[in-house]
Amino acid sequence: MSKYTEDDLREELKTKEYEYGFFTDIESETFPIGLNEDIVRAISKKKEEPEWMTEWRLEAFKVWKAMEEPDWANVNYTKPDFQAIAYYSAPVAVDPNKTLDDVDPDLLAMYKKLGISVDEQKKMNNVAMDIVVDSVSVATTFKKTLAEKGIIFMPISEAIQEHPELVRKYIGTIVPTTDNFYAALNSAVFSDGSFCYIPKGVKCPMELSTYFRINQGGTGQFERTLLVADEGSYVSYLEGCTAPSRDENQLHAAVVELIALDDAEIKYSTVQNWYPGNAEGLGGVYNFVTKRGLCEKNAKISWTQVETGSAVTWKYPSCILKGDNSVGEFYSIAVTNNHQQADTGTKMIHLGKNTKSTIISKGISAGKSQNSYRGLVHVSARAENARNFSQCDSLLMGNECGAHTFPYIEAKNKSAMIEHEATTSKIGEDQIFYCNQRGIDTEKAIALIVNGFSKDVLNKLPMEFAVEAQKLLEISLEGSVG
Amino acid sequence: MLQIKDLHASVEDKSILRGINLEVKAGEVHAIMGPNGSGKSTLASVIAGKEEYEVEKGEILLNGEDLEDLAAEDRAHKGIFLSFQYPVEIPGVSVTNFIKTAINSTRKAKGLADMPAKDMLKMIREKSEMLEIDRKFLSRSLNVGFSGGEKKRNEIFQMAMLEPKLAILDETDSGLDIDALRIVANGVNKLKSKDNAVVLITHYQRLLDYIKPDFVHVLYNGRIVKSGGPELAHELEEKGYDWIKEEVDA
Numbered sequence: 001m002s003k004y005t006e007d008d009l010r011e012e013l014k015t016k017e018y019e020y021g022f023f024t025d026i027e028s029e030t031f032p033i034g035l036n037e038d039i040v041r042a043i044s045k046k047k048e049e050p051e052w053m054t055e056w057r058l059e060a061f062k063v064w065k066a067m068e069e070p071d072w073a074n075v076n077y078t079k080p081d082f083q084a085i086a087y088y089s090a091p092v093a094v095d096p097n098k099t100l101d102d103v104d105p106d107l108l109a110m111y112k113k114l115g116i117s118v119d120e121q122k123k124m125n126n127v128a129m130d131i132v133v134d135s136v137s138v139a140t141t142f143k144k145t146l147a148e149k150g151i152i153f154m155p156i157s158e159a160i161q162e163h164p165e166l167v168r169k170y171i172g173t174i175v176p177t178t179d180n181f182y183a184a185l186n187s188a189v190f191s192d193g194s195f196c197y198i199p200k201g202v203k204c205p206m207e208l209s210t211y212f213r214i215n216q217g218g219t220g221q222f223e224r225t226l227l228v229a230d231e232g233s234y235v236s237y238l239e240g241c242t243a244p245s246r247d248e249n250q251l252h253a254a255v256v257e258l259i260a261l262d263d264a265e266i267k268y269s270t271v272q273n274w275y276p277g278n279a280e281g282l283g284g285v286y287n288f289v290t291k292r293g294l295c296e297k298n299a300k301i302s303w304t305q306v307e308t309g310s311a312v313t314w315k316y317p318s319c320i321l322k323g324d325n326s327v328g329e330f331y332s333i334a335v336t337n338n339h340q341q342a343d344t345g346t347k348m349i350h351l352g353k354n355t356k357s358t359i360i361s362k363g364i365s366a367g368k369s370q371n372s373y374r375g376l377v378h379v380s381a382r383a384e385n386a387r388n389f390s391q392c393d394s395l396l397m398g399n400e401c402g403a404h405t406f407p408y409i410e411a412k413n414k415s416a417m418i419e420h421e422a423t424t425s426k427i428g429e430d431q432i433f434y435c436n437q438r439g440i441d442t443e444k445a446i447a448l449i450v451n452g453f454s455k456d457v458l459n460k461l462p463m464e465f466a467v468e469a470q471k472l473l474e475i476s477l478e479g480s481v482g
Numbered sequence: 483m484l485q486i487k488d489l490h491a492s493v494e495d496k497s498i499l500r501g502i503n504l505e506v507k508a509g510e511v512h513a514i515m516g517p518n519g520s521g522k523s524t525l526a527s528v529i530a531g532k533e534e535y536e537v538e539k540g541e542i543l544l545n546g547e548d549l550e551d552l553a554a555e556d557r558a559h560k561g562i563f564l565s566f567q568y569p570v571e572i573p574g575v576s577v578t579n580f581i582k583t584a585i586n587s588t589r590k591a592k593g594l595a596d597m598p599a600k601d602m603l604k605m606i607r608e609k610s611e612m613l614e615i616d617r618k619f620l621s622r623s624l625n626v627g628f629s630g631g632e633k634k635r636n637e638i639f640q641m642a643m644l645e646p647k648l649a650i651l652d653e654t655d656s657g658l659d660i661d662a663l664r665i666v667a668n669g670v671n672k673l674k675s676k677d678n679a680v681v682l683i684t685h686y687q688r689l690l691d692y693i694k695p696d697f698v699h700v701l702y703n704g705r706i707v708k709s710g711g712p713e714l715a716h717e718l719e720e721k722g723y724d725w726i727k728e729e730v731d732a
Binding site for chain 1: 530531532533534553554555557558559563564566569570572573574575579580581583584585587588591623640644
């Protein structure tokens with residue numbers, strides 16, 4: 001008779017190995033380690049950037065040097081040695097005119113292992129891919145269809161050259177270089193990322209996708225994403241990532257800026273599966289991300305995220321509801337296992353009148369992990385009739401993990417309506433036995449319970465992404481169960 | 483179909499079953515009655531393969547096969563179904579999704595492909611009509627906010643969908659009003675055939691007015707101390723359990 005007690009559940013979760021832990025040997029050109037003004041200049045030069053961009057980076061670098069790494073989050077880790085990281089790495093021999101068929105076969109094999117082979121992606125309906133591997137985009141598709149609508153979707157390094165006026169106008173306006181330690185660092189050294197512009201009144205006909213990966217050992221990755229939805233436009237943007245196994249910690253400090261002008265809507269969905277480290281908590285990615293969006297009048301921004309990876313996550317996709325009647329949404333599933341630590345949540349800054357925000361956060365903790373929700377709802381004095389609804393649910397597996405909720409509410413206008421609900425539950429032996437008795441094995445039972453718990457958020461993801469996210473949830477929690 | 487031989491079982495070192503012998507043949511309905519704490523629910527859990535219960539001695543055979551090494555899900559695949567006294571809640575998982583997962587898990591274990599959606603739908607429609615289950619009910623989260631009657635009806639709905647060989651109904655009548663009891667009992671009666679068997683675990687005679695047992699057993703202190711026909715249930719209803727206790731303890 002196979003036993004299944006709380007202890008077994010814990011044991012099984014402990015032994016889960018990272019499924020995507022493999023390393024693809026792609027020739028890379030990597031800068032010497034360390035960070036100084038010369039490296040910042042060299043990155044800018046490598047990218048053939050205009051002078052204003054170089055200056056902007058140098059300014060950010062100056063700001064960063066004077067800053068200290070923040071330590072208020074509910075996470076413990078050895079602070080990275082920023083002088084021991086190489087700040088630029090690109091697969092060699094990149095040709096921007098490449099078609100998908102020309103992509104490095106090793107890369108294709110890698111995607112195949114991940115179940116997101118480029119071939120498969122090509123066949124996927126209405127999904128344009130701008131695949132970022134180790135800082136440089138190696139394949140871009142559907143560019144033409146998008147171009148017909150006047151939509152710009154390209155690596156940000158190209159955008160800096162081809163659309164400098166747009167990039168210059170918006171970059172750093174939502175997340176200024178001075179915003180925080182990691183944002184400043186990113187501003188100084190970002191090597192690539194995506195730029196997207198949707199013209200006035202255009203509804204983007206397809207979901208825009210980017211797959212990020214860290215591939216080169218010891219290379220920090222500093223992605224920069226800038227997405228501008230002009231008046232009355234709509235776009236749904238998907239971002240997903242997985243990373244190969246590594247012994248030393250890898251730093252990932254991305255910045256994402258969203259701008260939704262009057263009446264525009266942006267849906268930004270993320271599935272994050274960076275390498276979480278092994279069962280003893282060694283290795284794994286540090287994911288220190290700054291994501292923020294600005295809503296003008298009647299605009300709407302929805303952040304949906306499924307966070308299953310990283311050793312340490314520090315991430316608060318936020319909305320500045322500047323325009324009257326604007327809407328901000330944050331839907332999140334964060335899974336932590338083994339020694340993972342996540343401190344994630346959102347900030348909803350209500351500035352305009354009749355602004356609305358919704359926060360639904362689902363935290364799932366297993367192993368010895370720590371999972372924190374940290375959220376701020378701020379209603380400014382002139383934000384009449386602002387409304388917020390927050391719901392934070394935690395699901396615990398075993399007795400060694402932790403779930404924490406830190407909701408901050410600042411209401412400076414009496415008309416504000418703010419609701420906060422929180423629950424904590426545990427996967428019980430009785431639930432597992434009930435499923436077992438119906439013929440459902442333990443692995444599947446956990447998947448079922450976790451997916452049920454996460455349903456409200458999974459439903460917010462675009463269909464094809466939801467399936468992938470569901471798979472990731474199962475992989476993150478079940479691997480070797482059964 | 484089911485043979486239990488000298489079964490001893492304990493939970494947390496506390497001995498609960500102390501030598502159960504029982505044989506249930508295909509086509510039969512057995513009722514197991516007994517005072518509180520006599521081991522009725524433990525017997526159901528042990529047959530279903532619940533982990534916490536340690537089988538110390540004896541064996542349980544299903545169609546001649548020893549169940550000892552089989553996990554709960556494997557026993558379910560072989561046709562054992564337990565209608566729970568207290569069905570658990572699984573938020574966010576609909577009744578439909580749950581039963582679909584259960585059916586396809588069993589099919590997979592037998593090397594069959596998933597049941598085609600069309601067949602599944604048809605079956606769900608038939609069985610839910612039989613049990614007078616509202617379509618909306620099927621989209622609700624499993625047992626979340628269900629009334630006592632809804633929970634039990636849902637158990638029998640799952641039984642109808644899974645078509646088990648051996649169904650053990652643990653206190654299915656508790657918490658049911660008379661209408662719900664009739665619907666549930668009708669369902670069980672319709673599902674009964676010469677190829678399957680039903681074990682009713684109950685405290686009261688009430689359920690046995692609707693589902694007629696072929697045999698009635700009295701469980702006391704972890705042993706079956708008396709067996710008989712349906713008339714035994716009536717006798718218990720009339721006289722309570724004290725006379726049995728006296729007989730045994732004498």
